[in-house]
Amino acid sequence: MDVRKLRTRKHRIKLHREKLRKHSLVDSYCTDDEVGPSSRRYSHTTFPLFSNLSDDEVILSHSKDEGNRLKVSHSAPSCQLLLLQATEEATPNDFFPFIHLPMDCKLKILSYLSSIEKGLSMRVCKEWCQILQTPSLWSNIILWDFPLTCVPYSKGGNHNSGDCYSCYKKRVHGFACFLMRIRPVVRRLEFKFDIYPDTDGYLAMLKNLLCCISFREIRYMMFNWKDTPARPFWLEDFKKCRCQDVLYSCKLRARHCIWFFEDLSKHLGKIETLILPFDWSSLKNVENLGRLKTLRNLVLEKSSVFQSVPQSRLDKLLSGLPVLRQLMLEIWAPCGATMHKYELSSESLEFLDVSQSRGFYLKSLHLPLLRRFRVARHPWNGPLVFSARLNIPCIYDVLRFGAPNLILLNDHYLEENWKDICYPRLEDVLKSVCSCRKHKTGWMM
Structure with missing residues (x-):
């Protein structure tokens, strides 16, 4: 081998080692072009597919640091491959892309994403879009956890919260339609919407979900039927409310909840944790709650x-x-x-x-x-x-x-x-x- 080429190769390897040492990539999962601070990965000692830790231990260890979010790369090499690349020129066969992982491994990795992150990941490619439509990835449903502010500020500097809330409703109902299409087996459900007056269609949406999706495997349910936290209270239809109208709507809201909870309790045969505002004025409501013989944790908030x-x-x-x-x-x-x-x-x-x-x-x-x-x-x-x-x-x-x-x-x-x-x-x-x-x-x- 030519001496000049050898010196050039040694110099290139030395620069690459300094680059790895500078960005601490020897103990992390990332590609060569992802050396910035935004590309932090699980370390090789806590990544669930390559360690003896349980899923709960992994979640607990990373919940202390909000910056350690799960990020998956198509060409994420292991630590050994990074060391190999530091000593000699890497070939395409030295990398193990995400696309070549078994389907069970892909589903396990993607299961750590939130609902919003899964929705954004469906835009990556067709394969990810198909994988993320697997029903088992959507067993934990949080219907209300969507961003509210999405419309940019107008030229005059005024921000129309009504338009933002319209976009929020569109997201919620679109997510519900997606769930009804893939029909997952739900094990956890969180619902935080005002069911009366049903001008936003949240109660009808929940009834459609109850008809299209199996709720019989639910273990945890938060059912807040009193108010919609994302809805701004200064919208136009709230300005004309009188005190007697508010009291009347509270009674109708509780009555609608009793009617719906009677049907819902028939599908919660395995529920263990339930959180909801409870109306004690109706004996029927107490009887419906008494049907849930598997309840171990119960939180009854005030309804009035x-x-x-x-x-x-x-x-x-x-x-x-x-x-x-x-x-x-x-x-x-x-x-x-x-x-x-x-x-x-x-x-x-x-x-x-x-x-x-x-x-x-x-x-x-x-x-x-x-x-x-x-x-x-x-x-x-x-x-x-x-x-x-x-x-x-x-x-x-x-x-x-x-x-x-x-x-x-x-x-x-x-x-x-x-x-x-x-x-x-x-x-x-x-x-x-x-x-x-x-x-x-x-x-x-």
Whole structure:
């Protein structure tokens, strides 16, 4: 070999090594033309296809750094190939393109993308478009997570939020049509839209999804039927609303939810986690929720400001859910001299959170498996009443007799002898959360 060519080759290899050292590409996955900071990849030690870590460990390790997003390259070489390229000239056979991966590997890689990222990736090529239409990639459906602002600012500097919301609705309904066409098996569903008045067609869209897609494999569902977070509240149709119209629409909205939830509950045979605003005024609604015998985690948010909850409906709900483990109640009950004090009984409940409730006071508990309990004291929601006229039970007595296996009160770990003696640290916690005469300071509630 000519000495001049050899020196030129050695010089080229030296420059390439310095380039790799500068951009730290030896321990990353990227191509030669992707040396910028925007092309960060999973490292070879945590990439799920080339490591012993589980998927949960990979997600947990990368959730701490928002910059480490999954990015797939058509010509992503391994670390060994990069080292080989540093020592000698690489040939086309030294690279293993993404297109040559098995289909299972491609689906596994693309499954880490969000819905928006999957939609953008469908524009890459025909093959990706066909792969991303695989139903198994769309088992986790988030209907509401779309950007709102898309229309550029006008020449005068004014931004028409109504046009942006129109584009948002078009995206949501287009995504729903796409799901109805590929018919995935849904395991997770998040719905955050106002179902009344149905001028935006969100309730009709959900009914069509229920008819075209199987919901029987759903394990997690967030069903917020009260409001649309993406909708600007200053749109034209909101300016003409009166107070009585708002109250009337709230009642109709809750009624429409009861009718739809009756059909929906028939398809949720395997659901384990459910989050929704709940209307306690209808016994039918409680019966529909009691059909979900597989529920383990339940979050019931308030559906109106003040709503009286009969004790019988709480009993019916807890007795109808035999495997319920975690329960969060947000009940805003009217307060006053005639307020109710509630009893809770469950043989399976391990976690109870009533910290978001107002006017919801416990009289007694029968929760033998309860391990964690959260409670908070909120401002009074009713007429001013002297504390001497009220007889609110002490939380310490309620927990001591009704939850013998309790280990955590809010963020305080209880000592072993907490049922026998109320030690000073526990006393301080009770002074901040309990509303009884002993722990509530002040002359008026």
